[in-house]
Amino acid sequence: MANHRSSVFSMKQQFIKLFLSLATIKGVFGNCYTSIFSFGDSLTDTGNDYFTDPTVQCLFPPYGESYFHYPTGRCSNGRLVLDFTAQTLRLPLIKPYLVFENGSTVTSIQGVNFAVVGATALDAAFFFERGLDVSTNDSLSVQLDWFKKILQSLCNTSSECNEIFGSSLFFMEIGGNDYNIPFSMYRSIEEILTFVPLVIKAIASAINELIELGAVILMVPGNLPIGCSAAYLTSYETADTDQYDPETGCLNWLNKFSEYHNDQLQKELSRIQALHPHTNIIYADVYNSSMRFYRNPSQFYWRSTHSMLWRGRPIQLQHISEMW
Numbered sequence: 001m002a003n004h005r006s007s008v009f010s011m012k013q014q015f016i017k018l019f020l021s022l023a024t025i026k027g028v029f030g031n032c033y034t035s036i037f038s039f040g041d042s043l044t045d046t047g048n049d050y051f052t053d054p055t056v057q058c059l060f061p062p063y064g065e066s067y068f069h070y071p072t073g074r075c076s077n078g079r080l081v082l083d084f085t086a087q088t089l090r091l092p093l094i095k096p097y098l099v100f101e102n103g104s105t106v107t108s109i110q111g112v113n114f115a116v117v118g119a120t121a122l123d124a125a126f127f128f129e130r131g132l133d134v135s136t137n138d139s140l141s142v143q144l145d146w147f148k149k150i151l152q153s154l155c156n157t158s159s160e161c162n163e164i165f166g167s168s169l170f171f172m173e174i175g176g177n178d179y180n181i182p183f184s185m186y187r188s189i190e191e192i193l194t195f196v197p198l199v200i201k202a203i204a205s206a207i208n209e210l211i212e213l214g215a216v217i218l219m220v221p222g223n224l225p226i227g228c229s230a231a232y233l234t235s236y237e238t239a240d241t242d243q244y245d246p247e248t249g250c251l252n253w254l255n256k257f258s259e260y261h262n263d264q265l266q267k268e269l270s271r272i273q274a275l276h277p278h279t280n281i282i283y284a285d286v287y288n289s290s291m292r293f294y295r296n297p298s299q300f301y302w303r304s305t306h307s308m309l310w311r312g313r314p315i316q317l318q319h320i321s322e323m324w
Contacts, residue, residue: 040115040173047073049117051098114143121202165214221284222262227254248294
């Protein structure tokens, strides 16, 4: 079990490196950035979950063991894509928004992270109306409200805001949980397909609003190949071998769903880009980047020498607050 978990953690780190390589190719890091503003879910949350749900699993060991050496609220053994992005841009690790909401003073801003574990692009009411439970109410619209709330601490005039946001990278990674929730409750693929245009619309609406507020450069990752996820492979295991990709062992129909979401997202991003030619909207193709692992797993396998003795040990919460 320890080796399996460690290889999964290593895969996430390798994926991050590939993601950054992709971003560099796209020209994201060719400019000088002064700050990062991030919206998303557990793939980018750097600690907001500490304030929203102190029982969330990511707040307990072994999370954080390989870099910070204790849990930080990140759902990873170490850094996230957002952390590597900040370090590549020579910026400090981005603080979670709720640190400021809970008493920390906003002084020199080099970025704020609004992402929350379990967050969705669609509002929680959408899921409740359909008998689906969400783990957090902090959807994309809520995160956008947080951003607008902190604006007065960032800049006083529109020209000042434009100057700050013109040299900022806006990172929006969200939408996966909008599908994870119904898939985990075995809702039909026909029903879940109807969510896609609504999810895309919610993401597009947030992007348009950020552009109106002064955002110039935005990075928007697509969805991962969920048909390769261990959780989905377990939940939707079948004796029908025709449903699996013979090369990767992934479930074809689930990956086709991810591809459909990504195709629709790219079309919408292209439409927004055409409407706002002064902006630079980058689609991050995390689907094809991560597929490299499943096609050639031996190239990325890493056996950890660390034990998993932290499992079950009570968290020392002071570590989290000290980090911020």
